[in-house]
Amino acid sequence: MAYSDKVLDHYENPRNVGSLDKNDPNVGTGMVGAPACGDVMKLMIKVNDSGIIEDAKFKTYGCGSAIASSSLVTEWLKGRTIDQAYAIKNSEIAEELALPPVKIHCSVLAEDAIKAAVADIKAKQLAAKVAA
Amino acid sequence: MEDRNPIYLDYSATTPVDPRVADVMIPYLSEHYGNPASRSHPYGWTAEKAVENAREEVAKLVGADPREIVWTSGATESNNLAIKGAANFYANTKGKHILTIATEHKAVIDAVRELERQGFTATYLEPEPNGLVDLDKFKAAIQPDTVLASVMMVNNEIGVIQDITAIGNICRAAGVIFHVDAAQATGKVVIDLEQLPVDLMSFSAHKTYGPKGIGALYVRRKPRIRIEAQMHGGGHERGMRSGTLATHQCVGMGEAFRLARLEMATENERIRMLRDRLLTGLQGIEETYVNGDLEHRIPHNLNISFNYVEGESLIMAVKGIAVSSGSACTSASLEPSYVLRALGRSDELAHSSIRFSIGRFTTKEDVDYTIDLMKSKIEKLRELSPLWEMFKDGVDISKVQWAAH
Numbered sequence: 001m002a003y004s005d006k007v008l009d010h011y012e013n014p015r016n017v018g019s020l021d022k023n024d025p026n027v028g029t030g031m032v033g034a035p036a037c038g039d040v041m042k043l044m045i046k047v048n049d050s051g052i053i054e055d056a057k058f059k060t061y062g063c064g065s066a067i068a069s070s071s072l073v074t075e076w077l078k079g080r081t082i083d084q085a086y087a088i089k090n091s092e093i094a095e096e097l098a099l100p101p102v103k104i105h106c107s108v109l110a111e112d113a114i115k116a117a118v119a120d121i122k123a124k125q126l127a128a129k130v131a132a
Numbered sequence: 133m134e135d136r137n138p139i140y141l142d143y144s145a146t147t148p149v150d151p152r153v154a155d156v157m158i159p160y161l162s163e164h165y166g167n168p169a170s171r172s173h174p175y176g177w178t179a180e181k182a183v184e185n186a187r188e189e190v191a192k193l194v195g196a197d198p199r200e201i202v203w204t205s206g207a208t209e210s211n212n213l214a215i216k217g218a219a220n221f222y223a224n225t226k227g228k229h230i231l232t233i234a235t236e237h238k239a240v241i242d243a244v245r246e247l248e249r250q251g252f253t254a255t256y257l258e259p260e261p262n263g264l265v266d267l268d269k270f271k272a273a274i275q276p277d278t279v280l281a282s283v284m285m286v287n288n289e290i291g292v293i294q295d296i297t298a299i300g301n302i303c304r305a306a307g308v309i310f311h312v313d314a315a316q317a318t319g320k321v322v323i324d325l326e327q328l329p330v331d332l333m334s335f336s337a338h339k340t341y342g343p344k345g346i347g348a349l350y351v352r353r354k355p356r357i358r359i360e361a362q363m364h365g366g367g368h369e370r371g372m373r374s375g376t377l378a379t380h381q382c383v384g385m386g387e388a389f390r391l392a393r394l395e396m397a398t399e400n401e402r403i404r405m406l407r408d409r410l411l412t413g414l415q416g417i418e419e420t421y422v423n424g425d426l427e428h429r430i431p432h433n434l435n436i437s438f439n440y441v442e443g444e445s446l447i448m449a450v451k452g453i454a455v456s457s458g459s460a461c462t463s464a465s466l467e468p469s470y471v472l473r474a475l476g477r478s479d480e481l482a483h484s485s486i487r488f489s490i491g492r493f494t495t496k497e498d499v500d501y502t503i504d505l506m507k508s509k510i511e512k513l514r515e516l517s518p519l520w521e522m523f524k525d526g527v528d529i530s531k532v533q534w535a536a537h
Contacts, residue, residue, distance in 0.1 A: 003448075011448060017516055034534030035480055035519060038442055042518035059518040063444035067516060 003064055004098035010068035015075050018057040020044040025124055028082075030116025033109055039066045043113040045077055045085070047121055053077045053085060058113075065103040069093050069110035077114070086118045138454040139498045143339075143491030144288055144316060144433060145456060150341040150492070153387045157343065160380035168377045169368060179379045186386025187348075190335065193389040194314075195324035196350050202369045203377055206347035207315035208239040210334030211282075213349055213373060214311045215243040217359030218332060219252060219280050222309060227277025230254045231308070233265060233284070233294075234474040240282050240313055261476050262425035263292040271302050280309045285323070285333075286316040289458075289471040289487055290424030291433025293321055300329030309357065315339050315347075319392030320400065320430045325350060331357045337381070341492060342388030346381035349373075399492060404431035406490050406499050413503030417510050419523070423458075423472055423485055434488045437472075438506075440520040441513045443483030449509035450486065453502050458485030 003011070019042075020027045026047050033040040039062030046055040056074040060067045072093060077085050093099075093107035140148075149157075160182060168183045170176025184198070191198040204210045219230060230244050234256045244254045255273050260266050265283065274281070281303050286293050296312055303310035311332040317323060319340040325333065333350040337343055351357055351372065365374030411434055414420055419439035437458070438446065447457050458469040468482035477485075488502065514520040519529055 011445070014516060019521065031518065032535060035529060036534070038444075038483070040518050040534075042521075059516055059521060061440065061517040061519045062442050064448050066442075067445060 002100075006072075006097050007064055007068040007099070010071040010097070011064040014058075014067055014071040016055075016057050016071065017059065019059065020046050020055060020057050025128055026121070028117040028119075028121025028124065030113040030118075030120060032112040032116055033062070035061065038062060039106065039109055041066065041070050041109050041113045043070060043073070043110075043117045045082075045117045045121065047082055051081050051083075053080050053082065062106065062109075063103070065097065065099055065106040066109060068097050069099075069106045070113065072096060073110050073114060082118050082121060085114055088114055138452050139501060140454045141488045141490065141494065141498070141502060142454045142456050143494075144291070144487065144489035146338050146344065147341045147491055148493065149338075149343050149384065150388060150391060152391065153342055153384050156387045157380045157384040160383050164379070166379075168379055168382075169366065179377075182379055183377050183382045186382040186384075189386035189390040189393075190348050193318060193323070193393045194333065194335070194350065195326045195328075197353060200325075200350050200353050202349045202351055202372050203382055204347045204349055204373055205345055206338070207237075207313065207334045207336035208347075210315075210336075210347050210349040211237070211239040211311075211313055212243045213359060213362050214332040214334060214351075215240065215280065215282055216247060216362055217372070218309045218311065218357065219247050220360045221358045222279045223252070226279040226307065226309070227275070228252045229275045229278045231270075231273050231275075231278050231281040232256055233282075234258050235263065235287055235289075235471045236282065236284055237288055237313055237315070240284070244282070258474055262428075263287060263290050263423075263471075263475055264425055264428060265294055265299060267295070267298050267302065270299060271306075274302070274306045274308060278306065278308050280311060282311040282313065284313040284316070286314070286320060286430055287424065287471065288316050289456075289469060290435045290475075291316075291430045291489075292424045293317075293428045293430060295428075296328055296330060304329045316430070318389065319396045320432055322396075325352075332359070337385035337388055340388050340392050343381055343384040346378060346385045348385070400431060403490050403494070406494055406496065407431040407434055409496065410434055410488060410490070410499045410502065413499070414506060416503075417507055421481060423475065423477065432490050434490075435472075435485060436488070437477065437481040437485040438510050439481060439484060440517050440523055441484045441510060442517075443468075443485075445513055446484055446486070446509075449513060450505065452505050453488075456487040456489070458482045458487070 028045050031042045042059045044057045048054050056077040058070040060070045090107040090111040164178045166175025166179040168179040188198045313334045315336040331352045336347045368374050421437045423435040472482035
């Protein structure tokens with residue numbers, strides 16, 4: 001299996017590995033995939049009061065391309081609004097990492113993880129509003 | 133690390149030719165180049181003498197008579213010749229059912245599958261979770277029309293040693309021809325065909341520090357076992373396998389087997405020490421599982437699964453060592469090893485397995501490097517793994533509802 005230099009770089013030096021406090025009202029968590037399918041991605045984002053993503057962390061069980069896809073999106077997410085984050089397309093990830101066709105599903109999973117994390121933070125914000 | 137060759141720990145795949153073996157082969161390429169079948173001049177006589185000396189060395193290692201050794205191109209050919217040759221010869225008198233084990237080498241499984249296409253029936257018996265054959269289940273799987281059983285002596289993936297004496301006795305009592313694939317056994321376990329109730333046995337040179345492209349099949353003389361030739365031609369090897377013998381290859385296999393006979397006792401002791409060192413080191417890593425029985429096993433093999441680490445990323449991580457993985461990494465997907473699946477291992481554990489195989493030229497430093505490499509890489513991958521985090525938090529991952537994708 002030949003990996004692109006960018007995939008190898010993210011695999012060897014993954015960015016933003018870790019977790020954020022999942023109970024923090026400003027933290028959204030997205031966990032997608034399944035162990036039986038060979039990939040599980042967990043993406044956490046921390047959003048400030050102006051709706052900008054301040055921090056992003058990930059953990060991924062999966063192949064080099066899955067690790068690279070999630071590492072890359074944590075870099076992209078910081079500084080974006082959650083709406084900009086929601087607009088990220090898997091094709092942009094696949095293109096940036098030069099993923100071969102058999103690895104496109106890794107970029108799809110990363111997009112799904114972003115969408116799940118954004119949905120989580122929106123649900124938290126809504127719940128907070130209702131409570132207030 | 134990128135600048136040097138990875139450390140070779142894949143001796144079960146193939147071994148280097150021992151330099152002492154290569155030395156004795158070379159004169160038979162351009163100096164003593166005669167055809168061993170040429171009876172009319174000294175070129176032929178010299179080659180024939182070399183081939184017969186080598187045949188005697190092969191026979192000596194396994195307690196056979198040289199007249200019971202048939203040269204082949206390797207264990208795959210030996211397995212095909214034994215299984216197809218005996219099944220076809222005895223089909224009319226004994227029947228058309230073949231009994232083998234689900235964890236056999238593909239050269240056995242696929243030869244039996246081919247016979248199924250020709251009208252034979254077959255049973256692929258599942259071994260126990262430790263990789264060993266249950267003798268009662270084996271006995272129960274024999275049918276009135278079973279013509280042949282084939283069981284490997286040492287498994288290539290997990291290194292477990294089957295009880296060939298007990299299995300052979302069951303076959304003898306039932307009148308079933310018994311073939312044993314011993315490609316992974318020579319030089320590692322004592323083989324004495326004078327005592328073993330085995331009719332046919334396959335050997336390979338390149339798993340025992342000989343050259344690739346040469347092997348042998350043992351065909352018992354007392355009681356005499358007959359096989360139908362699969363290769364027709366000049367009637368070499370008493371008609372069982374035609375084709376001009378590759379003198380230098382035969383000489384190489386003979387020398388490799390001679391060295392194995394003289395050195396295996398001390399060599400195995402050293403290898404066991406290295407294996408124990410490797411095992412102790414790797415067991416320092418949490419959540420590791422040895423695949424296959426540890427006691428009934430050659431010391432050369434260690435097959436371990438590292439839980440919560442994904443297979444393909446594990447293969448990427450161990451570039452510093454040349455090992456074999458429980459996953460066949462094709463371009464499209466990971467295929468878990470059929471051997472580990474037959475032991476009842478989950479896909480995830482089968483994927484995250486590594487076969488380390490140690491040999492003649494492995495050093496203590498190689499083993500220590502491997503332990504350090506595995507420790508650091510597994511730790512790094514687990515730091516990345518959300519499953520590891522959940523496991524550490526006490527979550528039972530098998531009970532989590534995963535979103536399908």
